[in-house]
Amino acid sequence: MSTTNTSDRGGRVEAPAPAPHAVPVVIGGRRRVLAVPPPPGRGRTLLPRPVRTALSNWGLVYDAAAQPLIPSAHLIQLKHLLQAWGWGQSFDISPSGRLCIRGGQTVLEHHGYVTPAGRARAVAYMQQTLAADGVPMEFFAWNDLTGRTFAEVEHLIIRSAAAALSNKE
Numbered sequence: 001m002s003t004t005n006t007s008d009r010g011g012r013v014e015a016p017a018p019a020p021h022a023v024p025v026v027i028g029g030r031r032r033v034l035a036v037p038p039p040p041g042r043g044r045t046l047l048p049r050p051v052r053t054a055l056s057n058w059g060l061v062y063d064a065a066a067q068p069l070i071p072s073a074h075l076i077q078l079k080h081l082l083q084a085w086g087w088g089q090s091f092d093i094s095p096s097g098r099l100c101i102r103g104g105q106t107v108l109e110h111h112g113y114v115t116p117a118g119r120a121r122a123v124a125y126m127q128q129t130l131a132a133d134g135v136p137m138e139f140f141a142w143n144d145l146t147g148r149t150f151a152e153v154e155h156l157i158i159r160s161a162a163a164a165l166s167n168k169e
Helices: 042-046 049-057 071-085 101-110 116-132 139-143 150-166
Strands: 021-027 030-036
Touching: 071 101, 071 116, 071 150, 101 116, 101 139, 101 150, 116 139, 116 150, 139 150
Parallel strands: none
Antiparallel strands: 021 030
């Protein structure tokens, strides 16, 4: 048996908000859990935000009001987005729809899951992680190096998220 919610907009039925993922993170031997919302679907990207908002206000689609995430949660959500949409190189968003790190961040910022300031902090953590490994280049140039693998990209994002979380960000 399914249940529906009626809204105060003339009895229209709305879909429930997607539940956040509980993402376990281990830092300094201590296990913590971050609540990270699922990344946006591709269909949401096709419509500009004002159109999505209008359709949502009319009750025709559900468009959750995204809450900006702290840098650690943003980085974990970025990893999930790259897994869902596919990781790529050389283009922020490739013709086939794959995303590089910077392209994934752009999608999340466009949908309101991260502010420009939060994104800049997440970038700073990725740059610090690369610098700690002796890599003196921008994260997006590192992403595009020949031979780079998605496993390496995930590792960078996870380590950067752990560093941000250890600073309570």
